[in-house]
Amino acid sequence: MFLQTISEAEATGRIAEIYDKQKSQLGFVMEATSCFTARPDLLPLYSDFSNGIRAGFSLGVREWRLITLICAKRIPSTYCSQVYARQLIDDLGSKEAVLAAQRDFRNAGLSDRDVEMLAYAEKIAVDASRITEQDIERLRRVGFSDRQICDIALCASFRCFVSRYFDAVGAGPEVVFLDEDAAFREAMTVGKPC
Numbered sequence: 001m002f003l004q005t006i007s008e009a010e011a012t013g014r015i016a017e018i019y020d021k022q023k024s025q026l027g028f029v030m031e032a033t034s035c036f037t038a039r040p041d042l043l044p045l046y047s048d049f050s051n052g053i054r055a056g057f058s059l060g061v062r063e064w065r066l067i068t069l070i071c072a073k074r075i076p077s078t079y080c081s082q083v084y085a086r087q088l089i090d091d092l093g094s095k096e097a098v099l100a101a102q103r104d105f106r107n108a109g110l111s112d113r114d115v116e117m118l119a120y121a122e123k124i125a126v127d128a129s130r131i132t133e134q135d136i137e138r139l140r141r142v143g144f145s146d147r148q149i150c151d152i153a154l155c156a157s158f159r160c161f162v163s164r165y166f167d168a169v170g171a172g173p174e175v176v177f178l179d180e181d182a183a184f185r186e187a188m189t190v191g192k193p194c
Contacts, residue, residue, distance in 0.1 A: 002170030006037035014044040031171035032079065032162070038169065046162075053158055058151050059117075062091040066114065067121040067155045069102055074125035076191035077163030082173040085188045095184050102187065113142045117152055124156040167192060 008029055011019045015037060019029045036043040057064060065088045072080035081102075088098045100108035105118045116138050123131055139149050166172075173194050179185045185194070 001031055001035060001172075003035070003038040005034045006040060007034075011037075015040060018043055018047050026176075028174065028176075030174060032166055035166060035169045035171040050158070050162075053151075053154055056151075057155070058145070058148050062088075063114075063117065063152075064155055065091060066101065066105075066118060067152060068159050069098070070105060070118045070122050071125040071156050071159040072163060073102060073190045074122055075160060075163045077159075077167060078189050078191040078194050079166050079171060079173045080159060080163045081188045081190045082179075082185070082194060083177045085184070086177055086179055095179075095181065099184065099187055113144070116142045117144070120149075120152055121156040124153060125160055128157070 006015055008019055008023070018033065022029050022033055033043065033047075036046045054064070065084045068080055068084040069088060072078075072084065085098050085102065088101070089095055092098050092101065097108070101110060101118075105122075106115055110118070120131070120135055120139055123135065136149060139152070140146075144152070172192065178194060179188070
């Protein structure tokens with residue numbers, strides 16, 4: 001971490017609550033969390049916003065993770081790529097399936113619905129100004145509602161913001177998120193080395 005942040009020992013109030021909750025879930029506080037305490041008022045705002053987006057997300061956890069993986073590759077964010085690739089192994093059934101989706105989701109055996117969702121998310125991560133009404137119509141044609149399209153856009157845009165912030169302040173992936181398989185870890189290192 002490049003910036004001075006609030007340690008667990010120094011945390012009070014809402015920051016201590018957020019740290020305690022994450023520590024009870026993971027056993028530690030992620031740099032992705034503590035990095036927002038360089039400006040202490042930000043962590044509660046970030047936490048509430050992130051929790052709100054996820055709580056109202058109209059698609060599944062698998063879709064959240066797939067969108068994040070594809071956006072992380074394009075941003076590029078090694079932190080988010082490593083964390084979400086590990087989580088996707090169970091969702092997709094194997095490391096090979098995760099590698100195939102990350103390498104070329106259009107030819108990874110995913111459904112047409114998944115491919116359209118990821119094409120839209122990728123376009124957001126690369127250059128959202130290129131999105132047209134035709135992109136939205138393609139999503140509708142494969143069965144996405146406008147609320148779901150909104151959520152895809154929120155998930156992808158949110159990932160662009162937080163991933164860039166993490167890199168900008170030096171937050172990096174914790175060892176627990178790094179796969180023991182060197183080839184898998186290398187493939188998911190899409191930006192800064194870990």
